[in-house]
Amino acid sequence: MPTRAETNAKAAQLRAGFEAQGAQAVEPPILQPADTLLDLYGEDIRARAYVTSDALRGEQMLRPDFTVPVVQMHMAIGAEPARYTYAGEVFRRQENDPARANEYVQVGYEVFERADPAASDAEVFALIANALEPYRVRAVTGDIGVLMAVVEGLDTSDMRKKALMRHIWRPRRFRALLERFSGGVPVSPTREALLAGDVDAGAPLVGARRQHEIDHRIAALREDAKTPPISQKDVDLIEALLDISASLPDAIEQLHDLSVDLPVIIPAVAGVVARKDALKSRGVDVDKLAFEGSYGRTSMEYYDGFVFGFRSVDRPDLPPLATGGRYDALTRRLGQGREIPAVGGVMRPGVMLELESSQ
Numbered sequence: 001m002p003t004r005a006e007t008n009a010k011a012a013q014l015r016a017g018f019e020a021q022g023a024q025a026v027e028p029p030i031l032q033p034a035d036t037l038l039d040l041y042g043e044d045i046r047a048r049a050y051v052t053s054d055a056l057r058g059e060q061m062l063r064p065d066f067t068v069p070v071v072q073m074h075m076a077i078g079a080e081p082a083r084y085t086y087a088g089e090v091f092r093r094q095e096n097d098p099a100r101a102n103e104y105v106q107v108g109y110e111v112f113e114r115a116d117p118a119a120s121d122a123e124v125f126a127l128i129a130n131a132l133e134p135y136r137v138r139a140v141t142g143d144i145g146v147l148m149a150v151v152e153g154l155d156t157s158d159m160r161k162k163a164l165m166r167h168i169w170r171p172r173r174f175r176a177l178l179e180r181f182s183g184g185v186p187v188s189p190t191r192e193a194l195l196a197g198d199v200d201a202g203a204p205l206v207g208a209r210r211q212h213e214i215d216h217r218i219a220a221l222r223e224d225a226k227t228p229p230i231s232q233k234d235v236d237l238i239e240a241l242l243d244i245s246a247s248l249p250d251a252i253e254q255l256h257d258l259s260v261d262l263p264v265i266i267p268a269v270a271g272v273v274a275r276k277d278a279l280k281s282r283g284v285d286v287d288k289l290a291f292e293g294s295y296g297r298t299s300m301e302y303y304d305g306f307v308f309g310f311r312s313v314d315r316p317d318l319p320p321l322a323t324g325g326r327y328d329a330l331t332r333r334l335g336q337g338r339e340i341p342a343v344g345g346v347m348r349p350g351v352m353l354e355l356e357s358s359q
């Protein structure tokens with residue numbers, strides 16, 4: 001294991017590399033306001049953040065990442081376009097594996113730029129790929145935007161779309177919901193009775209929900225029961241999209257095939273094509289670059305476009321050396337009326353050093 005001093009030295013060197021590319025170094029505070037920011041990360045990080053309270057400032061958390069505070073800072077004061085870099089610790093509770101670090105150093109690069117999103121995606125990816133040149137890595141890419149476009153374009157109720165959208169980040173739950181909404185799962189006798197109005201009005205209230213919340217939920221379930229099922233054809237198309245795992249050019253071909261039946265994905269697929277061209281002009285070997293339809297669905301919930309990660313080929317047991325993605329909607333949520341396309345990524349100098357010592 002590298003020492004803290006070694007990791008910090010490596011981090012400083014990587015950050016200097018990003019500064020040399022024109023990024024401005026920023027140092028967001030370690031303590032961040034939890035009550036306003038924590039929701040932006042989604043369920044997984046929310047459960048893993050170290051939260052504490054402060055009599056003057058309210059709920060505070062040890063920063064679980066830099067992207068959210070950097071976006072917040074940029075939306076408040078930043079000139080456009082902007083590039084930022086940072087190095088420092090992030091903190092996340094580990095629930096299952098005590099061997100995994102609950103604090104580690106990240107070095108990141110974030111681009112806020114309207115002009116050409118595909119070029120910005122490629123810039124972030126290529127800079128990180130260059131910094132990882134000394135290691136044997138395998139990169140995987142994906143695009144959450146394609147999946148979101150499918151869900152948004154589904155021929156079903158808003159309630160179902162919202163539920164699916166919320167569960168994009170929980171692949172198993174997503175599949176189960178899809179199956180239910182397409183009528184693939186028989187309605188249980190208790191649910192049947194509930195929908196038929198067969199509710200014991202005298203039953204005592206147990207649990208945290210109040211009567212009006214229960215009534216509201218039952219009304220929503222009844223409304224939902226009247227919604228026609230999502231067609232099996234749409235379900236199959238979504239599954240085909242999620243199952244894509246190929247080189248980027250082959251994946252694009254499959255996406256084009258799918259867009260014949262799923263025209264809602266045409267703009268998002270055009271974005272994947274533009275990104276491939278931009279990556280190519282940055283010198284990335286796109287023919288060997290992997291693309292997975294489901295990639296990025298277990299990470300930060302603010303991603304809504306390009307997603308990527310780099311892992312060691314020889315040490316798949318180690319955490320990824322780098323991860324990142326596009327988060328346009330996050331700038332809107334923190335922008336108080338303003339928004340700007342944005343993309344970034346982080347590297348983990350600690351993991352890089354660990355690899356160096358085992359190479």
Ligand SMILES: N[C@@H](Cc1c[nH]c[nH+]1)C(=O)O
Nearest residue numbers: 065067324325344345346
């Ligand atoms: N903040 C992300 C990485 C990232 C930076 N920019 C975009 N994504 C993380 O900690 O996983």
